[in-house]
Amino acid sequence: MSPGGNRLRFGRYSESGRIYLLTSVTRDRTPFFGDWRMGRLLVNAFRQAEEERAARSLAWVVMPDHFHWLVELQDAHLAVLMCKTKSRTVRALNHATGSHHRLWQKGYHDRAVRREEDLQAIARYIVMNPVRAGLARRVHDYPLWDAIWI
Numbered sequence: 433m434s435p436g437g438n439r440l441r442f443g444r445y446s447e448s449g450r451i452y453l454l455t456s457v458t459r460d461r462t463p464f465f466g467d468w469r470m471g472r473l474l475v476n477a478f479r480q481a482e483e484e485r486a487a488r489s490l491a492w493v494v495m496p497d498h499f500h501w502l503v504e505l506q507d508a509h510l511a512v513l514m515c516k517t518k519s520r521t522v523r524a525l526n527h528a529t530g531s532h533h534r535l536w537q538k539g540y541h542d543r544a545v546r547r548e549e550d551l552q553a554i555a556r557y558i559v560m561n562p563v564r565a566g567l568a569r570r571v572h573d574y575p576l577w578d579a580i581w582i
Contacts, residue, residue: 446509446511447505448507450504451545452505452542453542454510457497458536458537464497465576468575470525471494472576474494474521475576476520476524477516477517481516488503488504488506489502491555491579493577494576495576502579514540518536522534522535
């Protein structure tokens with residue numbers, strides 16, 4: 433763990449009904465999701481969280497080596513939601529590739545979104561990541577994103 437890594441968890445609070453912007457990075461920034469078919473495995477984990485009423489997805493983007501996920505937390509604790517999402521993705525990717533990858537960097541970043549913040553602006557920022565990174569000319573050209581407003 434990096435120096436100060438434990439401080440990332442200090443003060444972390446999980447509140448049902450609150451909106452969070454979640455980010456997680458692959459181990460060593462390896463671009464496991466550079467192949468959109470592997471990225472769909474992560475998308476399936478997002479959908480499973482919705483089916484279980486753990487979180488409601490508002491917007492997300494899967495980049496080659498990380499993801500951003502704007503959620504309204506429902507019937508789950510934030511740490512449990514992220515643990516399940518990441519472990520489901522590891523199992524699915526390892527099954528699909530016949531390998532045994534250590535997919536995720538430890539931990540994740542979360543930011544509770546204040547009620548007065550413009551959720552659509554945050555969603556636009558999230559889904560424009562591939563354009564800013566030079567992976568697509570237009571967001572609609574990139575296959576691994578979604579937002580409830582678009």
